[in-house]
Amino acid sequence: MREDYDLEEERVRRFLRLHGVRRAAVQLPEGLRRHAGEIEELLRGEGVEALFLAGSCYGACDLAEEEAKRAGAEALLHYGHADMGLPTSLPVLFVEARMRVNPVEAVLRAAGGEEPGRVGVVTTVQHVGFLPEVVGALSSLGFRPQVGGPGPRTRYAGQVLGCDLTSALSVGGGVEKFLYFGTGRFHPLGVHLATGRPVVAVDPLSGRVERMDSREGFLRERRAVMARAAEGSLFGVVVSTKPGQARFRLARRLAERLREAGKRVVEVVADEIRPEPLLDLGLEAAVCVACPRIPLEDARRFGLPLLTPPELLLLLGEEGDYRLDSVEASDF
Amino acid sequence: MREDYDLEEERVRRFLRLHGVRRAAVQLPEGLRRHAGEIEELLRGEGVEALFLAGSCYGACDLAEEEAKRAGAEALLHYGHADMGLPTSLPVLFVEARMRVNPVEAVLRAAGGEEPGRVGVVTTVQHVGFLPEVVGALSSLGFRPQVGGPGPRTRYAGQVLGCDLTSALSVGGGVEKFLYFGTGRFHPLGVHLATGRPVVAVDPLSGRVERMDSREGFLRERRAVMARAAEGSLFGVVVSTKPGQARFRLARRLAERLREAGKRVVEVVADEIRPEPLLDLGLEAAVCVACPRIPLEDARRFGLPLLTPPELLLLLGEEGDYRLDSVEASDF
Numbered sequence: 246m247r248e249d250y251d252l253e254e255e256r257v258r259r260f261l262r263l264h265g266v267r268r269a270a271v272q273l274p275e276g277l278r279r280h281a282g283e284i285e286e287l288l289r290g291e292g293v294e295a296l297f298l299a300g301s302c303y304g305a306c307d308l309a310e311e312e313a314k315r316a317g318a319e320a321l322l323h324y325g326h327a328d329m330g331l332p333t334s335l336p337v338l339f340v341e342a343r344m345r346v347n348p349v350e351a352v353l354r355a356a357g358g359e360e361p362g363r364v365g366v367v368t369t370v371q372h373v374g375f376l377p378e379v380v381g382a383l384s385s386l387g388f389r390p391q392v393g394g395p396g397p398r399t400r401y402a403g404q405v406l407g408c409d410l411t412s413a414l415s416v417g418g419g420v421e422k423f424l425y426f427g428t429g430r431f432h433p434l435g436v437h438l439a440t441g442r443p444v445v446a447v448d449p450l451s452g453r454v455e456r457m458d459s460r461e462g463f464l465r466e467r468r469a470v471m472a473r474a475a476e477g478s479l480f481g482v483v484v485s486t487k488p489g490q491a492r493f494r495l496a497r498r499l500a501e502r503l504r505e506a507g508k509r510v511v512e513v514v515a516d517e518i519r520p521e522p523l524l525d526l527g528l529e530a531a532v533c534v535a536c537p538r539i540p541l542e543d544a545r546r547f548g549l550p551l552l553t554p555p556e557l558l559l560l561l562g563e564e565g566d567y568r569l570d571s572v573e574a575s576d577f
Numbered sequence: 578m579r580e581d582y583d584l585e586e587e588r589v590r591r592f593l594r595l596h597g598v599r600r601a602a603v604q605l606p607e608g609l610r611r612h613a614g615e616i617e618e619l620l621r622g623e624g625v626e627a628l629f630l631a632g633s634c635y636g637a638c639d640l641a642e643e644e645a646k647r648a649g650a651e652a653l654l655h656y657g658h659a660d661m662g663l664p665t666s667l668p669v670l671f672v673e674a675r676m677r678v679n680p681v682e683a684v685l686r687a688a689g690g691e692e693p694g695r696v697g698v699v700t701t702v703q704h705v706g707f708l709p710e711v712v713g714a715l716s717s718l719g720f721r722p723q724v725g726g727p728g729p730r731t732r733y734a735g736q737v738l739g740c741d742l743t744s745a746l747s748v749g750g751g752v753e754k755f756l757y758f759g760t761g762r763f764h765p766l767g768v769h770l771a772t773g774r775p776v777v778a779v780d781p782l783s784g785r786v787e788r789m790d791s792r793e794g795f796l797r798e799r800r801a802v803m804a805r806a807a808e809g810s811l812f813g814v815v816v817s818t819k820p821g822q823a824r825f826r827l828a829r830r831l832a833e834r835l836r837e838a839g840k841r842v843v844e845v846v847a848d849e850i851r852p853e854p855l856l857d858l859g860l861e862a863a864v865c866v867a868c869p870r871i872p873l874e875d876a877r878r879f880g881l882p883l884l885t886p887p888e889l890l891l892l893l894g895e896e897g898d899y900r901l902d903s904v905e906a907s908d909f
């Protein structure tokens with residue numbers, strides 16, 4: 246099925262006029278970059294010079310405000326993510342790029358195979374506009390759908406992020422399972438790992454359904470990484486400068502704990518956390534104080550054991566149970 | 578032969594004490610990253626917290642001042658390059674990391690096969706300390722060595738950079754050939770292309786000698802790239818935000834010229850210029866307003882014709898002769 250996004254041309258025009266913008270920086274995630282030509286035309290039609298920022302655009306946390314200012318832009322158009330409330334020093338418009346594909350049919354097919362009951366409903370911002378319709382459809386099948394309110398970094402009820410699963414956690418205790426609609430495995434896996442409830446994940450584009458109901462494999466793999474990390478003596482504390490990931494306060498706390506535990510610590514700062522510099526620096530293990538997704542999804546790519554902050558605290562005996570990393574205001 | 582660098586520990590200590598630094602950012606090029614452990618120890622011995630910046634460190638132009646400030650550092654130690662005089666807003670120490678290997682023997686062997694005469698002598702900052710000794714040795718063989726003064730971005734007589742070949746150009750008219758001592762092919766090739774004089778390149782580590790005396794192959798290849806670029810209708814003007822590469826004024830001039838020539842122009846801003854975003858944005862050709870080395874050395878990697886600014890001006894009929902890109906104060 247075609248990926249069809251709402252690029253909200255009229256809202257962009259109003260924003261540019263409102264702020265009298267002559268030169269605007271544009272941030273696009275990989276999947277939206279092919280729309281650069283039409284966005285350039287839209288801006289040119291308003292007499293606005295478009296500056297496309299070619300760096301990463303992984304989330305609203307990855308806000309290229311500094312790059313936009315260095316490029317002399319007066320405003321920033323950030324596509325593909327919902328505002329997570331970061332403070333900004335120039336006007337920023339978040340164009341969420343909602344997908345137009347209706348997930349209801351795929352959800353109904355997936356739900357047909359499930360025992361009706363209390364079900365938490367979660368999704369990503371690309372599909373969140375269909376949440377009421379999905380809830381209605383599930384109700385019509387006899388389910389009792391529950392939608393949790395947004396957390397500190399999410400904007401909509403039912404929306405989940407890798408670093409903020411509040412909308413799932415807040416209803417997790419009262420549901421038998423979750424239904425996730427959206428693309429990718431990372432978000433539904435996070436909901437399952439964080440709540441312990443089975444998750445039925447429905448991809449509205451392909452119609453594919455996956456059931457996630459065991460965290461044993463995941464936990465075994467992470468405990469193996471933790472065991473390897475425990476053996477390292479030169480330990481990296483790696484923190485990203487991306488505005489919504491720059492948890493320098495947490496990084497310093499972790500560096501102190503590691504030194505108290507007798508490790509040699511090297512603090513590393515990067516925009517994107519890539520494996521090569523960490524290996525070049527001679528690190529034997531590291532904790533990733535950035536996006537929670539990096540150590541979990543990219544583990545094999547790294548060639549050294551890379552922990553999340555809660556995994557390190559567990560390893561150092563400061564916490565008792567395995568928990569997923571989540572980004573808190575007190576980390577900054 | 579072992580690569581052995583002078584990391585100037587005592588000068589680093591004095592700098593840290595002078596500025597009362599408690600938290601210092603450290604920038605290392607790839608080849609020096611394995612020294613992170615000893616640098617961390619050196620700083621710890623002074624009671625200074627070391628923050629290793631894991632981004633690129635391609636030259637003094639690639640000064641990670643903003644990243645250092647975002648990381649809360651009070652000073653920046655930049656290793657591997659000579660100061661090119663960029664303004665900075667926090668104390669910066671350039672540790673040039675001179676190589677200890679003496680090039681004289683390799684130079685004498687290479688020069689033995691050459692007809693004595695007037696020879697320009699050029700090198701990179703890693704070896705520039707041996708310039709007087711090399712000049713003396715060449716004189717003893719009957720050569721008349723010429724060393725040009727530094728340019729706007731180089732710091733030492735005889736030093737060349739990919740973006741500043743002044744020390745070669747200023748003596749090029751009065752010499753029969755050049756002798757380059759140092760690693761890599763890019764700098765001696767630049768000297769040959771810019772001056773038209775043959776260059777004898779001597780690698781002090783391997784002892785390897787290469788003679789560069791034909792620019793026909795290079796020019797043929799670049800003219801082919803220019804011909805392919807001429808066919809593109811969606812043209813990128815790609816500029817880097819690295820402080821010493823951020824030639825935004827030149828970029829705007831080139832974008833105007835391209836529009837006057839009937840091209841559709843997309844302006845792109847990046848820290849590192851990588852091929853994927855340019856292709857994702859749908860560009861059919863681009864001009865690289867960043868490090869002059871990128872379009873020349875990385876051409877095949879890019880998958881789209883990537884021009885230097887002078888190549889674009891030649892293509893648009895604004896200049897008559899092929900010349901290498903060099904970075905000028907008026908570009909910024």
